[in-house]
Amino acid sequence: MSIVDELIAAGRALVDAGLSPGTSGNISARDDDRILVSGTGTSLGALRPEDFAILAADGTVHGGAKASKETPLHVGFYQRDPAHHAVVHVHSPQATAFSCTAPWSEVSAVPPLTPYFVMRVGRAPLLPYRMPGSPQLGTDVLEEPGTFRAALLANHGSVVAGASIAEAVERAVELEEACRIALLTAGTDRRELSAEQVAELAQRWNSPWSVATVH
Template sequence: MIDALVAAGRRLADAGISPGSSGNLSVRDGEHILVTGTGADLGRLGEDSVAVLDAEGAHVGGPRPSKEVAVHLAMYARNRDHTAVVHVHSPHAVAVACLPPWSETSAVPPLTPYFLMRVGQAPLIAYRAPGDPGLGALLAAPPFSFRAALLANHGQVTSGADLGDALTAAVELEETCRIVLLTDGRRPRLLDAGAIGDLTRRNGTAWDAR
């Protein structure tokens, strides 16, 4: 599992969506959660960069865990069949997270089939300071399904059935946010309800947005 986290961190750094020592990763491994340590550079992870938590988030081994543990726990509680969470401060996602959301249930509109296939709706979660445990409560609160969110003025978080799935969603969300900014102020053509329904049904993603 540690090797998978190291490889995932390198992939995010190489893609340019994990600047500096920002961002954190976790995987569920049986009764434990492995999470990158506080201040870890995702492009330079090693065994000494990974903390071990119990299922409730208590620190049981390794370095001090990321201060965003509450974000990870909230995504696991929301998506109980998911085993990985990615939180990054990718630049286009941060930019869109500084703007008004497209709708209550998705900060990002249905611009591409790949966004709907790999991410689905991604709400904007109200601002809390980085590391504030209240951010976890805000992620847990919405009464609709999602596996990704933008954190206001902060970044993005995704969860997945495995680490590769969560990474794919994070990369796709960043790319969709880039397209949002490229089309800003233009009146882009959105996918219609029929296409949205077909894509989300076939790929197991959620879309309640109007």
């Protein structure tokens, strides 16, 4: 399956999972020295091969469709870590709702309520609100300290990266579920995973949590 075919299938999967209403959200993949990103105004559930913009590694558009205005987010993740080969940005209901609340901590906007969030996603910091399409979105990704592969965008939605398209989609789904559980348990006497439990999970699954190492 080609990179484009994988992106088309991933777009459908995100819509089927309820993570991308209407024409919201965008998806990309790095293919050697180029980046393919879904075009502006496209529905992730109905992507066609001609719906992708072709970018250089620095974000310069080389052809294809008109690039999504959220492209700086994608480029920021690729420039931050060469291990990132796919990025998913969605305005999914649970993550967007949770992005409108105060962050759990400076480490992660989302609390460690389940082992799967820690294992599959790791910490997800809250990045500041920016106008959609602002180049500052990419700068925020690059300047956020520590290691991370997912974040909430204040009053906006979520963005995740993965070593593959499938991994990025899986993390987007897991982050949405973590936000749903956090919303369901808000205001209750809930039980979070302890610092020791989180550290054990993060070490075993090579998942980022600490901000001790500044990028």
